Amino acid sequence: MRPSKIIPYYYKASGPFGQSDVTVTSIITSDRLDVFARLVDKYQGPISVTFHVKNITGEVPRILERLRTIYASSELMSRFVDVHLVIDSFDRQFNTWRNIARLFARTDYILMLDVDFYLCTDFRKTLRKNPWIMRRLESGLAAVVIPAFEYTNFQEGKDYGKFPTTKAELLKLVRRGKIDVFHWGWKPGHNSTDYPRFYSASPDEIYLVTEYQSAYEPYVIFKKNGPPWCEERFVGYGGNKAACLFEMYLSGVMYYVMADHFLIHQNHLYEETARRSERKYNRKIYSGFKEEVCFRYLRSYRDTGLLNTTRARNAIAECKKLKPIRIAAPETVILVCFGSRDRSTVGVYGLSGHLIQIGGTIVWAHDDVKALLGSIADVVYDDAPNRKAFLAEFKPGGKYEGTIGIYRENESAKKLGVFDKELIDGLPSSVRWIAHNGAGYDPVDVRACVAKGIYLSNTPGAVDDATATTALYLLISTLRQYSLAERSLRSLKWKPAGINTNSHDVTGRTLAILGLGGIGLRLAELVQSFPMRVIYHSRHRNPKAPSYCEYFENVEEMLAQTDVLSVHVPLRPDTVGLVGEKWIRALKPKSIIINTARGKVIDEEALIRALEDGHLAAAGLDVYPNEPEVNPRFLEFPQVTLLPHMGTENQDSQRKMEVRALTNLRDFLTTGMGKDLVQEFKQQQHQPAVAPKVISKL
Incomplete structure (x- = not known):
C-alpha cells in the first residue's frame, strides 16, 4: 500500500476568519460535492474539508476539474472554504481525513460534522453569544453536542427544503412520528444521550450529558488544539468516529447539549454490503482499542496524581465497565477506581463519605x-x-x-x-x-449557593400529581361551593340559602393556568375529563403542552377570558406579588383564583379587596405568605376554601x-x-x- 499524497490548502479561502469562530471540519468524496455545496450555502462560515480522490488512472483530472468548477462558481466557497486534497489508493480512511481537516482549520474551535447533515438552526450565533459555554470550550475540556435527527420516511428525508427550522417545529414532527433520533433503529446511545431531556429542556438551556455509551457518535464542537486527535487505525465504516469521541471523553472532556439546536440527516443510499463488512472488522478493532486507551489514561492519571480529580471521572466510570480492565488493571489503579476492602477507597471516585x-x-x-x-x-x-x-x-x-x-x-x-x-x-x-x-425551594438562598459554588436540586416531578389533584379539589370546591355546604352541615344546618346562585358546573368553564410546568400540565390533563377549556401563560410556550392547551403570550388577554385562574409559578424574587392588583382586576368579574404554588406569589391584600367588593366570586388557597399563620380576614369569606398546605401531604408523594x-x-x-x-x-x-x-x- 503506497502512502497518501496530501496537499494542504489545495484551495484556500480568502477569509478573513475570526479566531474565536467555529470551523466546520468534514470529509467529502467526488459523489458528495453537491451536498457539500449545500452545506457551504447554509453555514456561510469557515469550513475546512478533506477532499479524497482515489488514485485511478484517468479519473483524477476529471474529478479535480469538477471540484475546480464548483469552487470557482461560488463566491461563498472562495470566501469560506479551505480544501485539502488527499490522493491515494485507499477507499475510506475516515479518521485520517478528519485529522487533516482539523489540523489545517484556521480558527480556535471546530465542529466535526458529516457532510450529509443539514444545519437547521443557527447554533453558531447562539454559541458565540454565550460566555459561559465559550469559557468551557476555551479550557479544552468541554465539547458541545448538536443533537441529530432523521426522517422515518426515506423520501421525506431527502427534501431538505421542508426540514424544520425551530425546535417547536421539530417536536411537532417527533410527536407525529415523522422524525426520530438519528439511526433510531440502532442501539440507544449511538447519538445524543437522553433525548427525553432534550425534548423537555427549557429554551436556551445547555445541559451536561450524564450518561455515556461507547457507541456514542454525536456531532460536537470543541477546541481545535485541546482534545486528543482521532485514532487512525480504523479504515471504513464502524467505530471510527465513536473511537474518536470515546478517547475525547476519557481525556476529561465533558459533553454539553445545546437544547435549542439540531441537525437533520439528508437521506441517501449507502453501500450496505461494504459497510457491513467494514463494521464487522472495525468492531473487533474498537473492542481492543477501548481496553488499550483505558489502560493508557488510567495509568496517566495515576502517574500524574490526577486519579482522584474530576479530570479522571469519565475514564473511571467508562473503564470499569470493561471486564479486562477489572481483571488485569494494576492494583494501584484497581484500588482507587473500583473499590477495595478499605472503605476509604470505595465509590466511583475511589472515595467514601458521610450522609x-x-x-x-x-x-x-x-x-x-x-x-x-x-x-x-x-x-x-x-x-x-x-x-x-x-x-x-x-x-x-x-x-x-x-x-x-x-x-x-x-x-x-x-x-x-x-x-x-x-x-x-x-x-x-x-x-x-x-x-x-x-418542588418549591424558596427556603434555600439560591444566590448564596451560586456564590459559594454549591449546587441546589429540588424534587419537581415527584409532586406533580399530588399538587395538581389538590388544585383540582380547590377548583371543584370553589365552583360548586362544596366547602361551604359541608361546614353548614357540620353545624347541623341544611343547605345555605342561595348557595346555587354562586355555584357553577365545572364542565365548559375556562381554566387559565399560570405556569405550565409539570404540575400545570397534570392539572390540564385532569380537567380535560370534564372537559374544561384550558388556556395558559408561561415564560415560553411549552412544547409538551397537549393540543387542547391554548398559549397566550399576553397575560391580560388570557385573564379576560378566565373563569378560574390556577397559579403554578415558583417563588423567586421576581415572582413575589406577581398576581397583584392589575392582574386580579384583569380577570373576568366573578372569576375564581386557586393557589397551590406559594403564598407570596399573590398580593394578599389585593386578593382580599377583590373578594370584599365581589370582583372575585371565590378563592381556593393551600398556601399562605407566612405559614403556618393564616390571615384571619380569609375566615370572613364563607365562599373561600382553605387548606393547610396539603399539596403533597400523603405518604405516596x-x-x-x-x-x-x-x-x-x-x-x-x-x-x-x-x-x-x-x-x-x-x-x-x-x-x-x-x-x-x-x-x-x-
Whole structure:
C-alpha cells in the first residue's frame, strides 16, 4: 500500500476568519460535492474539508476539474472554504481525513460534522453569544453536542427544503412520528444521550450529558488544539468516529447539549454490503482499542496524581465497565477506581463519605437510603440542637468534617431556620450539593449557593400529581361551593340559602393556568375529563403542552377570558406579588383564583379587596405568605376554601419526594451531576462538581 499524497490548502479561502469562530471540519468524496455545496450555502462560515480522490488512472483530472468548477462558481466557497486534497489508493480512511481537516482549520474551535447533515438552526450565533459555554470550550475540556435527527420516511428525508427550522417545529414532527433520533433503529446511545431531556429542556438551556455509551457518535464542537486527535487505525465504516469521541471523553472532556439546536440527516443510499463488512472488522478493532486507551489514561492519571480529580471521572466510570480492565488493571489503579476492602477507597471516585440528616428523619424511604447510597457513602443522622451547633460540626474534628452533599427537608427549619445566606456562608468549601426535598425551594438562598459554588436540586416531578389533584379539589370546591355546604352541615344546618346562585358546573368553564410546568400540565390533563377549556401563560410556550392547551403570550388577554385562574409559578424574587392588583382586576368579574404554588406569589391584600367588593366570586388557597399563620380576614369569606398546605401531604408523594432528593445525591456521587438542578443553576450552567468525599443529609 503506497502512502497518501496530501496537499494542504489545495484551495484556500480568502477569509478573513475570526479566531474565536467555529470551523466546520468534514470529509467529502467526488459523489458528495453537491451536498457539500449545500452545506457551504447554509453555514456561510469557515469550513475546512478533506477532499479524497482515489488514485485511478484517468479519473483524477476529471474529478479535480469538477471540484475546480464548483469552487470557482461560488463566491461563498472562495470566501469560506479551505480544501485539502488527499490522493491515494485507499477507499475510506475516515479518521485520517478528519485529522487533516482539523489540523489545517484556521480558527480556535471546530465542529466535526458529516457532510450529509443539514444545519437547521443557527447554533453558531447562539454559541458565540454565550460566555459561559465559550469559557468551557476555551479550557479544552468541554465539547458541545448538536443533537441529530432523521426522517422515518426515506423520501421525506431527502427534501431538505421542508426540514424544520425551530425546535417547536421539530417536536411537532417527533410527536407525529415523522422524525426520530438519528439511526433510531440502532442501539440507544449511538447519538445524543437522553433525548427525553432534550425534548423537555427549557429554551436556551445547555445541559451536561450524564450518561455515556461507547457507541456514542454525536456531532460536537470543541477546541481545535485541546482534545486528543482521532485514532487512525480504523479504515471504513464502524467505530471510527465513536473511537474518536470515546478517547475525547476519557481525556476529561465533558459533553454539553445545546437544547435549542439540531441537525437533520439528508437521506441517501449507502453501500450496505461494504459497510457491513467494514463494521464487522472495525468492531473487533474498537473492542481492543477501548481496553488499550483505558489502560493508557488510567495509568496517566495515576502517574500524574490526577486519579482522584474530576479530570479522571469519565475514564473511571467508562473503564470499569470493561471486564479486562477489572481483571488485569494494576492494583494501584484497581484500588482507587473500583473499590477495595478499605472503605476509604470505595465509590466511583475511589472515595467514601458521610450522609447527615438534620431536623426530622427520612419517614418513608428508609430502605431507599441504603439502596441508593449505602455502597457509595456513609450515612450519618444529625442531632445538633441548633444552627450554631450544626455549623460547628463541619469544622476540623467535627463529625461532619469533609461533607460534600446535604439532604434538606423542611422540618429542619425548626432547629436550623431556613438555609439563608448566613447558614450557606457558614458551610465549608467541601460542601458541593444540597438536595432539597420539595418542588418549591424558596427556603434555600439560591444566590448564596451560586456564590459559594454549591449546587441546589429540588424534587419537581415527584409532586406533580399530588399538587395538581389538590388544585383540582380547590377548583371543584370553589365552583360548586362544596366547602361551604359541608361546614353548614357540620353545624347541623341544611343547605345555605342561595348557595346555587354562586355555584357553577365545572364542565365548559375556562381554566387559565399560570405556569405550565409539570404540575400545570397534570392539572390540564385532569380537567380535560370534564372537559374544561384550558388556556395558559408561561415564560415560553411549552412544547409538551397537549393540543387542547391554548398559549397566550399576553397575560391580560388570557385573564379576560378566565373563569378560574390556577397559579403554578415558583417563588423567586421576581415572582413575589406577581398576581397583584392589575392582574386580579384583569380577570373576568366573578372569576375564581386557586393557589397551590406559594403564598407570596399573590398580593394578599389585593386578593382580599377583590373578594370584599365581589370582583372575585371565590378563592381556593393551600398556601399562605407566612405559614403556618393564616390571615384571619380569609375566615370572613364563607365562599373561600382553605387548606393547610396539603399539596403533597400523603405518604405516596412524600416517599417519592424523599427518593427523588436522595437520587439527586446518588447521581451526583456517581456521575458528578444530579438531574434536578433548580432553574437558576440551569441558567448559570456551572461545571460538574468535584469528586465526592462526604455527603451530609439535612
